[in-house]
Amino acid sequence: MKTNDTQLHSRMAVKIAEIDSICARARIMPVITIAREEDILPLADALAEGGLTVLEITLRSPHGLTAIRRLRAERPGLCVGAGTVLDRQMLAAAEEAGAQFIVTPGSTAELLQAGLESAVPMLPGTSSASDIMLGYGLGYRRFKLFPAEVCGGTAALKALGGPFGGVRFCPTGGVNPENLQRYMALPNVMCVGGTWMFDSQWVKNGDWGRIRQASAEALQLLD
Known part of the structure; x- marks a missing residue:
């Protein structure tokens, strides 16, 4: 094995271990799209009080990067990642905001390569065996299956x-x-x-207690 290949293998092994640690802590990872900046902290607090302390903040709204920055600065006990990362530019922006992990809805050669070069671990999206093989060839061993139920769910x-x-x-x-x-x-x-643990209407109404309860109940299903 060439030196560069050895270094790449070593870096990927570290990233896989980081993803494993994040997912073991999460068990259930809220996938959050922030509609209003004022919801960032109370929503995160309600989820965390219910036991969900690993949050995927999607970049589907203009508040996504702001949410990551604020949570990293003001809620350092949480593990905060960026979701719906679609290209190299979005990955760079998420890194700059302080994202601790990256999640993508699908895989492209460019994005997978950018993930290799990044210091932040990435969970690339897949919906097929072909997608998995594309990432597998570059050393990826951990993936997001999306959309899971549409792709065949547990049978798949x-x-x-x-x-x-x-x-x-x-x-x-x-x-x-x-x-x-x-x-x-x-x-x-x-x-x-x-x-499901933070219905959009609950967030809109500021029903943080209900979100806290739903988060705790979700985790209780796994005990």
Whole structure:
């Protein structure tokens, strides 16, 4: 193995270990799109008080990067990542904002390469065996399955476990209290992503107590 290959393998091993640690802490990862800046801190606090301390802040709204910056500065006990990262420029912006991990909805050669070069661990999105192979060839072994239920749900994950024995997933998209336990029972599932514990109307109404309760109840399903 060439020196550069050895260094790459070593860096990827570290990033895989970092993703494993983040997902083990999360178990359930809220996937958050911030509609109003004033919701950033109270929403994060309600989720954390319910036990959800690893947050994926999507870059689907203009408040995404602001949320990451504020949470990193004002809630240092949380683990805050950036989601819906679509290209190299968004990855760089998320890094600059202080994101501790990166999540993408899908995979492109450019984005996978940017993830290799980044110091921040990345969980690339996949919806097929071909996507997994694209990342696998570059050393990735941890992926986000999205949209999980549309892609085949637990049946798809069981099937993918055959050819990709060393690969593990964070399924997101359609995960809910009714199927949560089925997902988490699979050996190739590290954690799940979801939104059911903070209904958009609850956020709009500032019903932080209800969000705190829903977060705690979600985790209780895994005990």
